[in-house]
Amino acid sequence: MACVHYKFASKLNFAIATFDGRHISLGDLKKQIMGTEKLKAAKCDLQITNAQTKEEYTDDNALIPKNVSVIVRRIPIGAVKSTSKADAIRRTEPVMGTSTVNDDSSASLFLAQLTKTANLAEANASEEDKIKAMMSQSGHAYGPVN
Structure with missing residues (x-):
């Protein structure tokens, strides 16, 4: 079983999202986190950032490797995620x-x-x-x- 360690920016401790394989897509990780944390998809979206490299994952098809730590932030639906x-x-x-x-x-x-x-x-x-x-x-x- 592979895992991704995630924590919300406002929390102190990491939680674990488990999956099979060497990586998980951003969309699947968001669904798993929203299900685990009992968040409603209609009210917010999740912004996922790599905790070590500070790289923000924006494409739902982006692959996140196993054993990575990420920071999760809730953002309003339709918010601009980042600007270049x-x-x-x-x-x-x-x-x-x-x-x-x-x-x-x-x-x-x-x-x-x-x-x-x-x-x-x-x-x-x-x-x-x-x-x-x-x-x-x-x-x-x-x-x-x-």
Whole structure:
């Protein structure tokens, strides 16, 4: 019997998912974890990350080798799992020849949402956006209303 050790990010101890063979598909691992933990598939999805390499498994057909430790996070259905550096650059830098009015308003709207985020370290944004949000958050206590 082969196994994958998994734990939720908020828990301390690992649990074990057992299977036959040398690897298990991501979709099968998610189903097994959801069944074991009594989670409803309609309410959330699972984000699986390798505990040692920090590699996030995104394709349901991805094969996870036996005896690997993974970190599991529950995410809302339809949430963006991850963005590449190219997506972050596209979000912060306007493309040549395009109007920047819509880009600036969407960027400021994104920054306003990011400013309300409690944990910026785990936010799904570029490092520059996180720094801008942190600077904005740190100045709120000294605003004119206070």
